Amino acid sequence: xxxxxxxxxxxxxxxxxxxxxxxxxxxxxxxxxxxxxxxxxxxxxxxxxxxxxxxxxxxxxxxxxxxxxxxxxxxxxxxxxxxxxxxxxxxxxxxxxxxxxxxxxxxxxxxxxxxxxxxxxxxxxxxxxxxxxxxxxxxxxxxxxxxxxxxxxxxxxxxxxxxxxxxxxxxxxxxxxxxxxxxxxxxxxxxxxxxxxxxxxxxxxxxxxxxxxxxxxxxxxxxxxxxxxxxxxxxxxxxxxxxxxxxxxxxxxxxxxxxxxxxxxxxxxxxxxxxxxxxxxxxxxxxxxxxxxxxxxxxxxxxxxxxxxxxxxxxxxxxxxxxxxxxxxxxxxxxxxxxxxxxxxxxxxxxxxxxxxxxxxxxxxxxxxxxxxxxxxxxxxxxxxxxxxxxxxxxxx
Amino acid sequence: xxxxxxxxxxxxxxxxxxxxxxxxxxxxxxxxxxxxxxxxxxxxxxxxxxxxxxxxxxxxxxxxxxxxxxxxxxxxxxxxxxxxxxxxxxxxxxxxxxxxxxxxxxxxxxxxxxxxxxxxxxxxxxxxxxxxxxxxxxxxxxxxxxxxxxxxxxxxxxxxxxxxxxxxxxxxxxxxxxxxxxxxxxxxxxxxxxxxxxxxxxxxxxxxxxxxxxxxxxxxxxxxxxxxxxxxxxxxxxxxxxxxxxxxxxxxxxxxxxxxxxxxxxxxxxxxxxxxxxxxxxxxxxxxxxxxxxxxxxxxxxxxxxxxxxxxxxxxxxxxxxxxxxxxxxxxxxxxxxxxxxxxxxxxxxxxxxxxxxxxxxxx
Amino acid sequence: xxxxxxxxxxxxxxxxxxxxxxxxxxxxxxxxxxxxxxxxxxxxxxxxxxxxxxxxxxxxxxxxxxxxxxxxxxxxxxxxxxxxxxxxxxxxxxxxxxxxxxxxxxxxxxxxxxxxxxxxxxxxxxxxxxxxxxxxxxxxxxxxxxxxxxx
Numbered sequence: 001x002x003x004x005x006x007x008x009x010x011x012x013x014x015x016x017x018x019x020x021x022x023x024x025x026x027x028x029x030x031x032x033x034x035x036x037x038x039x040x041x042x043x044x045x046x047x048x049x050x051x052x053x054x055x056x057x058x059x060x061x062x063x064x065x066x067x068x069x070x071x072x073x074x075x076x077x078x079x080x081x082x083x084x085x086x087x088x089x090x091x092x093x094x095x096x097x098x099x100x101x102x103x104x105x106x107x108x109x110x111x112x113x114x115x116x117x118x119x120x121x122x123x124x125x126x127x128x129x130x131x132x133x134x135x136x137x138x139x140x141x142x143x144x145x146x147x148x149x150x151x152x153x154x155x156x157x158x159x160x161x162x163x164x165x166x167x168x169x170x171x172x173x174x175x176x177x178x179x180x181x182x183x184x185x186x187x188x189x190x191x192x193x194x195x196x197x198x199x200x201x202x203x204x205x206x207x208x209x210x211x212x213x214x215x216x217x218x219x220x221x222x223x224x225x226x227x228x229x230x231x232x233x234x235x236x237x238x239x240x241x242x243x244x245x246x247x248x249x250x251x252x253x254x255x256x257x258x259x260x261x262x263x264x265x266x267x268x269x270x271x272x273x274x275x276x277x278x279x280x281x282x283x284x285x286x287x288x289x290x291x292x293x294x295x296x297x298x299x300x301x302x303x304x305x306x307x308x309x310x311x312x313x314x315x316x317x318x319x320x321x322x323x324x325x326x327x328x329x330x331x332x333x334x335x336x337x338x339x340x341x342x343x344x345x346x347x348x349x350x351x352x353x354x355x356x357x358x359x360x361x362x363x364x365x366x367x368x369x370x371x372x373x374x375x376x377x378x379x380x381x382x383x384x385x386x387x388x389x390x391x392x393x394x395x396x397x
Numbered sequence: 398x399x400x401x402x403x404x405x406x407x408x409x410x411x412x413x414x415x416x417x418x419x420x421x422x423x424x425x426x427x428x429x430x431x432x433x434x435x436x437x438x439x440x441x442x443x444x445x446x447x448x449x450x451x452x453x454x455x456x457x458x459x460x461x462x463x464x465x466x467x468x469x470x471x472x473x474x475x476x477x478x479x480x481x482x483x484x485x486x487x488x489x490x491x492x493x494x495x496x497x498x499x500x501x502x503x504x505x506x507x508x509x510x511x512x513x514x515x516x517x518x519x520x521x522x523x524x525x526x527x528x529x530x531x532x533x534x535x536x537x538x539x540x541x542x543x544x545x546x547x548x549x550x551x552x553x554x555x556x557x558x559x560x561x562x563x564x565x566x567x568x569x570x571x572x573x574x575x576x577x578x579x580x581x582x583x584x585x586x587x588x589x590x591x592x593x594x595x596x597x598x599x600x601x602x603x604x605x606x607x608x609x610x611x612x613x614x615x616x617x618x619x620x621x622x623x624x625x626x627x628x629x630x631x632x633x634x635x636x637x638x639x640x641x642x643x644x645x646x647x648x649x650x651x652x653x654x655x656x657x658x659x660x661x662x663x664x665x666x667x668x669x670x671x672x673x674x675x676x677x678x679x680x681x682x683x684x685x686x687x688x689x690x691x692x693x694x695x696x697x698x699x700x701x702x703x704x705x706x707x708x709x710x711x712x713x714x715x716x717x718x719x720x721x722x723x724x725x726x727x728x729x730x731x732x733x734x735x736x737x738x739x740x741x742x743x744x745x746x747x748x749x750x751x752x753x754x755x756x757x758x759x760x761x
Numbered sequence: 762x763x764x765x766x767x768x769x770x771x772x773x774x775x776x777x778x779x780x781x782x783x784x785x786x787x788x789x790x791x792x793x794x795x796x797x798x799x800x801x802x803x804x805x806x807x808x809x810x811x812x813x814x815x816x817x818x819x820x821x822x823x824x825x826x827x828x829x830x831x832x833x834x835x836x837x838x839x840x841x842x843x844x845x846x847x848x849x850x851x852x853x854x855x856x857x858x859x860x861x862x863x864x865x866x867x868x869x870x871x872x873x874x875x876x877x878x879x880x881x882x883x884x885x886x887x888x889x890x891x892x893x894x895x896x897x898x899x900x901x902x903x904x905x906x907x908x909x910x911x912x
Contacts (some may be wrong), residue, residue: 296409435891708815723830
């Protein structure tokens with residue numbers, strides 16, 4: 001029972017398959033030969049490959065659930081922290097207020113005095129309300145849009161973002177994938193999204209979405225290179241692309257009782273990586289593709305309903321995964337005393353996310369040409385310098 | 398990419414109000430621009446010809462939703478000139494106080510709407526929060542928060558209540574403290590400076606030629622303030638000099654326009670304090686205000702956005718024969734193509750926000 | 762320069778008449794249409810009136826009257842009000858946009874709402890009303906009709 005995979009394999013072997021297979025075997029004998037495939041299925045499930053597939057399905061679903069739960073928490077945190085920065089209270093809809101809303105809808109009048117409805121709570125139901133709203137909206141396709149591409153574009157963006165959730169491990173125990181190329185796969189999945197953005201931007205037949213899509217493509221291309229170069233330093237030191245190895249390597253060297261996480265020798269790389277990942281997940285100050293002041297909503301202007309809701313969710317997923325990668329690469333991943341590794345991992349990830357959120361609500365947005373200048377003229381040389389430092393570090397230790 | 402026209406408006410986050418800016422872009426660079434107005438045209442001048450002189454103050458209030466007091470004041474000043482009404486000194490001082498408070502509220506509203514244009518939504522709530530205090534102050538004598546109808550032909554509607562100056566002082570001290578915070582937050586912000594420095598530049602001579610006035614002109618280093626150049630109310634008795642800022646070489650850019658308005662808020666607070674101290678006792682309304690008028694008169698005042706000029710012709714009846722309004726923004730927007738050309742699409746909100754659009758007065 | 766002084770000097774020019782001082786720093790003068798262009802050029806270049814505040818068109822029933830307000834951008838705030846009479850059947854006058862760029866939209870507005878034609882204006886079209894609008898609503902003989910348009 002050392003990992004999530006082991007647990008789910010055991011779960012399938014001990015509970016799921018013994019419970020399911022009698023049903024299937026029973027079906028095999030109801031109406032042969034038409035129901036024979038049910039028996040084949042049962043035999044496959046009992047075999048090792050079948051158990052493997054079932055186990056992985058469970059693992060991936062658990063990972064997605066963990067990821068989505070975290071995304072909801074991030075959205076909630078974003079709203080609340082933004083509200084505190086802005087000197088207001090933020091969403092206050094919670095279970096406590098449901099009763100008051102019900103009273104209001106029923107038209108009940110309090111017995112005496114002015115009715116003082118506050119709906120005051122901590123606002124945990126706000127995301128639910130938003131979700132319901134997105135679900136209830138009609139899925140409109142603009143009349144002059146390219147219907148096929150318009151439908152495909154958000155799907156590419158959303159699915160590639162959700163894919164990211166299963167690629168990054170929380171700890172050696174809670175990991176849905178253990179690809180040897182680990183983080184390279186993550187970065188490959190990260191760079192699928194611009195295709196979706198460009199496709200949507202073009203298909204909507206709208207000038208704002210077109211410019212938003214173009215900006216997105218230009219920005220992501222400019223930032224992909226320093227991003228990967230800043231990661232290359234870490235890969236060099238660890239000698240591996242796998243998150244497990246990278247985290248393990250960070251535990252090896254200690255200096256004056258402090259673990260030499262990559263943030264210390266490769267601080268430059270950390271800075272470059274954080275700036276690039278901010279640009280990659282398109283958050284203020286780098287959210288040019290959806291700069292609402294000039295481009296209305298950028299490339300998402302024309303999409304609505306559940307597409308829009310899932311696109312927003314996908315953006316938060318990308319932010320969350322970005323913070324996860326930063327934690328794995330530079331902050332020692334799940335390493336930490338006393339607490340379980342998963343908790344340490346989440347603490348570090350949320351630290352980075354809170355930094356992202358505070359940054360978003362305290363700085364303005366920068367301009368297209370400035371963002372490209374920053375990418376090509378500042379971050380690219382800096383990431384090369386960081387690479388040189390990493391090589392030196394490898395030689396010294 | 399081929400050149401294409403992009404419509405920014407009439408429904409667009411960049412347009413504070415209903416207007417349309419068509420820009421021609423080559424990639425992301427603006428090669429041409431054309432503002433289109435008229436979406437909010439109510440023909441105030443024509444309506445005003447059918448209403449009695451004193452009725453028109455309700456219309457002038459609605460000329461600008463951010464700065465209602467100054468427009469009504471400009472109209473009343475013109476009508477008083479036309480009718481030959483002498484305003485009591487206390488009313489002059491009260492007008493000065495409420496005008497300056499309105500100017501601060503208007504500039505705060507500008508600050509609130511400018512920062513979302515740059516992508517910082519937090520600034521919107523900060524500006525609105527502070528404007529709220531000044532609306533509360535203006536509510537004390539006038540009873541209104543957006544449209545006051547407080548300044549009347551011949552004086553003001555009501556006297557200031559006792560204790561007003563203490564309340565005003567408290568509010569102004571709060572604002573001074575917060576303005577310091579904003580200077581830390583915005584002036585020292587590298588990204589804010591990147592977005593505003595050397596963006597939307599025009600020289601002082603160009604600005605004068607295009608008819609740009611008010612803070613937008615003073616931000617190019619031209620000390621031209623109608624509160625002194627064509628003084629009215631209690632301004633001749635107050636001690637102040639026009640504040641100017643400049644982006645160097647007699648130019649104005651977005652940052653100098655931002656700085657100009659912040660500095661003007663400090664100056665307005667100083668003027669309010671002076672006026673509250675020097676305020677004489679007495680009546681607040683002229684004894685008799687004629688209903689009919691003959692002749693012609695014009696007055697110009699320093700509105701929150703520039704030079705407001707009203708020109709009234711009376712033909713002896715109780716209604717104006719012709720009423721003409723000069724809106725400072727109308728002229729400034731006409732110059733927009735000149736100072737938009739060559740900048741990026743992302744600069745459009747930064748530039749058009751920095752000149753402080755108010756579409757109500759522009760469309761009349 | 763004293764207000765009365767420059768008003769007197771300007772009143773001596775061709776076509777100018779009725780020079781008077783309205784109040785401190787504000788003068789008033791009447792110019793004929795034929796002499797207006799030369800007069801404005803002198804006003805801008807020799808007297809330094811660098812700011813065109815306002816162009817108001819007035820419908821006098823018998824004819825039109827254009828009222829120009831010019832001022833100098835300095836702390837004295839000198840101002841001059843220039844009246845130009847136009848006949849009712851040919852309400853045209855030379856544009857002053859090449860002298861004062863700020864006059865551009867004021868002239869367009871006068872054309873839009875009062876139907877004054879400015880010769881030499883670079884882009885004389887309606888500014889506040891839509892392009893297809895019939896008539897000029899600020900004229901006194903404009904008959905207001907309720908247009909029930911279908912949307």
